């Protein structure tokens with residue numbers, strides 16, 4: 097049976113060898129961290145503020161009959177400050193912080209994982225209100241039955257996961273323990289973990305943009321003796337380090353000081369930072385994380401195409417935010433729009449969404465004169481949307497008012513139909529996408545200058561918000577559809593807690 101740790105012939109570790117159980121619960125109340133120590137992820141801070149509130153005033157919520165949310169997943173690439181933010185949440189709320197890493201569980205013996213989980217939660221309950229942080233939760237939280245071919249310890253991991261689920265449910269409504277967990281792969285987590293009452297909230301922490309990097313540099317430059325004003329450095333360094341995480345930046349600052357020391361300098365100069373950055377870029381290149389100038393430009397124009405298409409298509413949901421900062425998941429650009437499966441959509445809306453999704457490819461073609469592989473994800477979405485329009489929602493006159501249930505992959509239909517109908521569906525889907533693309537290209541051509549302007553602004557600022565878009569494109573000519581994200585955004589949701597808003601900084 098797998099799961100009997102260390103007894104499967106690797107390294108000759110015997111079954112009685114209690115060797116590598118480096119499991120520890122860390123209770124770090126001594127060095128307190130606050131929100132001000134976490135730079136450049138204001139949105140994540142804003143979202144996690146909810147938990148600070150609960151932990152500070154549990155009584156207030158209980159009197160109202162509100163159930164305290166149990167947990168949240170902090171989602172983002174390594175080194176973006178997930179652990180730091182969790183610690184800061186504890187610091188800000190003035191509660192104990194207990195942390196553990198999912199990978200610590202992978203080394204332990206049968207039966208130890210679950211009992212560690214039990215004692216972790218016990219300790220947290222004893223010092224409640226408190227925060228538990230589980231780093232790398234994917235190590236224990238992978239979907240059950242999706243064991244990798246080479247991983248051992250499946251049974252043990254599953255038991256540990258089950259125990260975690262039991263503990264999270266077993267709180268009842270009284271214990272004021274918040275469980276935060278960090279991961280880069282929310283997609284592989286067991287569904288059971290994401291259910292209400294468990295990790296039902298996701299807070300994403302992205303790689304910082306140029307402003308974020310400047311703020312993070314400011315934090316770490318404080319401890320360094322420089323030959324010029326810190327702001328002189330932070331601005332320049334932020335511009336030189338696209339794609340760097342907070343951990344990379346902390347690393348650059350330390351490395352620069354080491355280099356200066358090695359060359360017997362009394363102060364750290366720009367040249368030292370230059371060498372430090374070169375060194376760290378070397379490491380990032382190996383991990384394939386550096387985006388070339390040419391790639392950046394393609395991504396900027398591509399994303400700009402989505403922005404402009406969304407802006408000038410009446411029924412599309414325009415983007416609230418767009419960025420060219422690579423995300424950990426491998427996608428280059430990122431456009432925040434959330435098509436809501438459950439919402440009733442009109443034919444017009446679906447068509448406009450299709451065109452908006454094609455906006456990236458269209459902008460590449462029209463403005464750069466060549467196309468890239470970057471639209472794959474978009475085309476996948478478009479294909480699914482088009483199939484749905486033709487074969488599920490009955491929008492195609494030729495196919496008629498028939499609806500064939502979609503298979504899980506979204507591409508083909510599970511109900512049997514004749515080959516003739518199958519061919520007709522294919523033809524209609526192709527025709528729909530072709531017409532939509534034509535329409536999109538035309539739209540992008542009409543707004544060519546604006547697409548270029550947005551793209552250049554993206555290259556400069558890396559992330560654009562609504563205000564930046566208005567400054568280039570003017571007010572959106574259409575009223576936001578009611579109930580959409582855009583609508584909510586335009587009418588604003590205001591956080592009641594002014595005081596805490598400010599401490600987000």
Ligand SMILES: Nc1ncnc2c1ncn2[C@@H]1O[C@H](COP(=O)(O)OP(=O)(O)OP(=O)(O)O)[C@@H](O)[C@H]1O
Pocket residue numbers: 133134135136137172173174175176177178179180181231232278312315341342343344346
């Ligand atoms: N936004 C930030 N502001 C300030 N420092 C940061 C930030 N992000 C990362 N750091 C620095 O990088 C270090 C590592 O970050 P942290 O461990 O929080 O990242 P993480 O997202 O939890 O990574 P991992 O997934 O690898 O555990 C922090 O201790 C801190 O020094």
Ligand SMILES: [Zn+2]
Pocket residue numbers: 398399402453456457470471474
């Ligand atoms: Zn795209």
